[in-house]
Amino acid sequence: MRLAWPSEAPSAGSVLLRPWRASDAHLVAEFAADSYIPTIGSVPERVDDDGAAAWISRQLARAEQGTGYSFAVADKQTDRAVGHAGLSLRSDSGRAVGGYAISPQCRGRGYAKDALIALTGFGWSIQALHRIELYIEPWNVASLRTAERAGYLREGVLRSHQEIDGVRRDMTLYAALRPG
Numbered sequence: 001m002r003l004a005w006p007s008e009a010p011s012a013g014s015v016l017l018r019p020w021r022a023s024d025a026h027l028v029a030e031f032a033a034d035s036y037i038p039t040i041g042s043v044p045e046r047v048d049d050d051g052a053a054a055w056i057s058r059q060l061a062r063a064e065q066g067t068g069y070s071f072a073v074a075d076k077q078t079d080r081a082v083g084h085a086g087l088s089l090r091s092d093s094g095r096a097v098g099g100y101a102i103s104p105q106c107r108g109r110g111y112a113k114d115a116l117i118a119l120t121g122f123g124w125s126i127q128a129l130h131r132i133e134l135y136i137e138p139w140n141v142a143s144l145r146t147a148e149r150a151g152y153l154r155e156g157v158l159r160s161h162q163e164i165d166g167v168r169r170d171m172t173l174y175a176a177l178r179p180g
């Protein structure tokens with residue numbers, strides 16, 4: 001079932017979450033050049049103009065197909081895309097899994113923290129949602145810190161939880177619950 005898009009762009013601090021545009025292709029290339037992002041998501045290691053356009057189309061299709069939301073994280077001042085934030089919805093479970101990435105060129109400026117706060121606030125506008133989970137590798141201090149700064153609590157380490165880049169990995173589970 002098609003998911004409704006928010007009438008107002010979710011925002012926090014210096015970012016807003018908006019639909020992807022063809023002009024965001026630069027960000028797909030920046031993601032592809034990162035050593036980690038292609039191993040954890042759907043961005044290929046090598047991407048040309050057609051590949052970037054196809055990736056953007058797939059992001060737009062997620063809400064259409066009812067599997068979740070994929071937002072471009074845009075700087076509020078410039079509207080330039082600096083990252084990605086998404087929610088994967090588990091049908092009828094009341095749970096979603098959050099994900100985020102910031103362009104290597106734009107890190108360390110609070111964009112991920114703001115994006116996760118905006119994404120989480122948006123999540124609570126979905127009435128059926130009660131819990132948002134984050135799965136983070138224990139070495140990924142920047143992401144662990146992002147989760148904590150956005151108010152998520154650490155619930156434990158899931159040993160050998162999933163394969164990334166051909167290796168079984170432990171994942172630290174963080175979660176936020178619907179307020180009050």
Ligand SMILES: CC(C)(COP(=O)(O)OP(=O)(O)OC[C@H]1O[C@@H](n2cnc3c(N)ncnc32)[C@H](O)[C@@H]1OP(=O)(O)O)[C@@H](O)C(=O)NCCC(=O)NCCS
Pocket residue numbers: 036037040100101102103106107108109110111112113114135136137140141142143145146149
């Ligand atoms: C994780 C990631 C999204 C963080 O993005 P960012 O915009 O640089 O993060 P922010 O600037 O919002 O920083 C959030 C917190 O993490 C801290 N942090 C950021 N980079 C850090 C680093 N390399 N080492 C330690 N702490 C770091 C910041 O200091 C901040 O904490 P503070 O407010 O207490 O100072 C980014 O590094 C990234 O895209 N990594 C690759 C993809 C990825 O790992 N995604 C998450 C998968 S679970």
